[in-house]
Amino acid sequence: MTTLNRPGTPAGHVCGIDTAMEVIGGKWKVLILWALHEHPCRRFGELRRLIPGITEKVLASHMRELEADGVVHRVAYDVVPPRVEYSLTEDGKRLNDALQPLAAWGRERAAG
Amino acid sequence: MTTLNRPGTPAGHVCGIDTAMEVIGGKWKVLILWALHEHPCRRFGELRRLIPGITEKVLASHMRELEADGVVHRVAYDVVPPRVEYSLTEDGKRLNDALQPLAAWGRERAAG
């Protein structure tokens, strides 16, 4: 979701949901967040296997964006073969918590 | 967000966030929901004015989708000039409630 950035926009500026939507707006981001919530500290390949259908390119770019947004922490070990571990930051954990009611709404609707 | 629909996908199927994301995935949907939360029962033109930047075409298509998803209720009066009123359904109100923690997270982050 491209930012709205309209200083005079009351709804867009006050509600704060658009801020959150910019972070979780990618196609697979909530799934990545969820996977890291259920399986803390996963490697790149493990994440890819946890999220069937995602390609390496998209996973890599999403992880870079999530890291830049400060919700995911990345640790790279300088070994061969490469080893990189991802985990949620405190902010990422709080974001995940904030997503729980939404998940509950979705589950309720899916069950309904 | 296109659906993932992979029966064997544990994360995608269990977490239910993807279900919610399909409903709120449009660029302006959360803003529409928010506007209807703060100003119940608004007309088309009022909504457009409440959400600066949105075009009529996109507002119309988003409203149709939200109505089809059962979160928005639409009443059209057969008069000239046309009069159409939109409001949140019970499900829409619950969706909005589920979005509040996310909004709080966004506000907190925007406040730095």
Added chain:
DNA sequence: GTGGGTGGTTACCCCGAGGTGAGCAAGCAC
């Protein structure tokens, strides 16, 4: 030497969400 495993990058393409601008129905005011 060849193949596999790891975590990527690069180049390329495609499709669809969203933006642009016009038009329309029908009644009223002037």
Added chain:
DNA sequence: GTGCTTGCTCACCTCGGGGTAACCACCCAC
């Protein structure tokens, strides 16, 4: 007759997020 109003629809175009495939470094096992 002209213009204003409202809630759209239609045709057209753009742009970028995401998908596809190939390639890379570096070491090990066979």
